[in-house]
Amino acid sequence: MAVMEQTLKDLHGAGEHRKPLEYTHGGSVNILGFWLFLATDLMVFATLFATYLILKTHTDGGPTAAGIFDIPGYVAETFILLTSSFTCGLATYSMRKNAKAAALTWLAITMALGLAFVGLEASEFAKDVADGATMQRSAFLSAFYTLVGTHGAHVSLGILWMASLFFQIARRGFDAVRARKLFVVGLYWHFLDIVWVFIFTVVYTMGVR
């Protein structure tokens, strides 16, 4: 109930001087809604992880996890994504200090790192497919490409989302709505980092051992 009361207060713009801009003018409702979305998106990945863990030994005599996973490649992807999560956090931090140029710079760096991540992943997939490790080859490979590819699609969408926000903020600066949009895309990006940490651990690192 306290949450609802506070939400109503927010909608009427009360008490905003004590809160970050993104929580004001009803923004806290949007932010709560986005946490709900993240919880449901987590369910999507839960089912894909469960499927992968059951099917990872079903290689049908074809390529195995230890056979196709490229250690320097996935380690580089991991450090790139961890760094991008940090720079995305700095974009939110700069936004809260009303430092528009700094926020845009960190946002641009985050997008560049995201593109590097997606590029590395795409080249890894292309190389695997060229070596005969296609999605149709075995249940293991179907589950692998579905899980890791769904994460990669999320990251790609995040880059497009950040790009549109970059131009909005560059043209019009921060207000309650654009502050909330930047905060929410940040939540999305950190969430994808969490999912990747589990792909790194459960799929790749356990796969090569």
Added chain:
Amino acid sequence: MANSAVSQSTNLEPQFHEEAFPWKHIIGYVLSLVLTGAALWCALGYHLRGSALIVTILAMAVLQIVVQLFLFMHLTESDGTRAHVWTICLGFFFTFVVVAGTIWIMSFGSQVA
């Protein structure tokens, strides 16, 4: 006029105990690098094996979640906090049930067969 007054009063100011220097983010970044490096050291350096390895690197992944949620995602600040915490805790609980339950049921079936 009223509109411009509102936008004036809501200019972004460091009104929410925002640090002068982003120490929280830097600490979070260093922790995530250390945890990742440690997991790689255990696994690729063959310092642990079997279930000890799995438990250790999974524990490091869980610590990475804690770093992201508390140091980067501002989970525990502002008003909706309790709802945010319950929402994401429920999400992680369902994730655990789906993954662990699937492994349990499917491996039980293969033992019977």
